[in-house]
Amino acid sequence: MAQAQGMQVAFGGAPQDSGLPVEVTSQNLDVNQTDGTAVFTGDVLVGQGEMRLAAPRVLVVYLEDRSGIARLEASGGVTLVSGEDAAEARDADYNVQTGLIEMSGDVLLVQGPSALTADTMTVDTVAGTARMNGRVKTVLQPEKQP
Numbered sequence: 001m002a003q004a005q006g007m008q009v010a011f012g013g014a015p016q017d018s019g020l021p022v023e024v025t026s027q028n029l030d031v032n033q034t035d036g037t038a039v040f041t042g043d044v045l046v047g048q049g050e051m052r053l054a055a056p057r058v059l060v061v062y063l064e065d066r067s068g069i070a071r072l073e074a075s076g077g078v079t080l081v082s083g084e085d086a087a088e089a090r091d092a093d094y095n096v097q098t099g100l101i102e103m104s105g106d107v108l109l110v111q112g113p114s115a116l117t118a119d120t121m122t123v124d125t126v127a128g129t130a131r132m133n134g135r136v137k138t139v140l141q142p143e144k145q146p
Contacts, residue, residue, distance in 0.1 A: 009109070009130050016049050016083030016125035019098035022069055023047045036062040046072060046094075051082040051125060053054070053092065053101075069096045069116065078103065080123070086110045087121060087130075099126040105131065114138065 027042025046053040052130035072094040090105025101123040119134025
């Protein structure tokens with residue numbers, strides 16, 4: 001087993017355009033006009049391009065001028081899928097402007113037959129990379145000899 005404090009990996013099939021529209025579906029929606037937020041609950045699914053994020057609860061924080069979304073805060077058990085890669089964590093915070101997704105709490109990243117775990121993972125959707133930190137663990141498979 002390999003253990004490290006930080007590790008950079010590829011994530012997603014191709015770089016994501018953070019300027020693409022964000023589609024959200026859920027069972028319930030509560031909007032707060034005063035603070036410029038919306039809370040989606042119940043089987044929440046967020047889609048943007050090839051990326052999909054699922055969680056029981058997603059808080060949407062709008063830009064100050066309400067012209068777009070500043071960030072999404074997903075909680076209660078989050079699944080993020082992009083291309084062939086999938087990640088799970090307790091919580092995720094997606095900064096739509098920068099394209100960065102911070103996942104925390106028992107992070108599990110699955111890439112084909114490989115799996116990695118860590119305390120946190122930062123996904124750069126624009127670059128198509130992820131950085132795992134805090135008790136990073138994976139099992140490295142030796143190359144099979146003929």
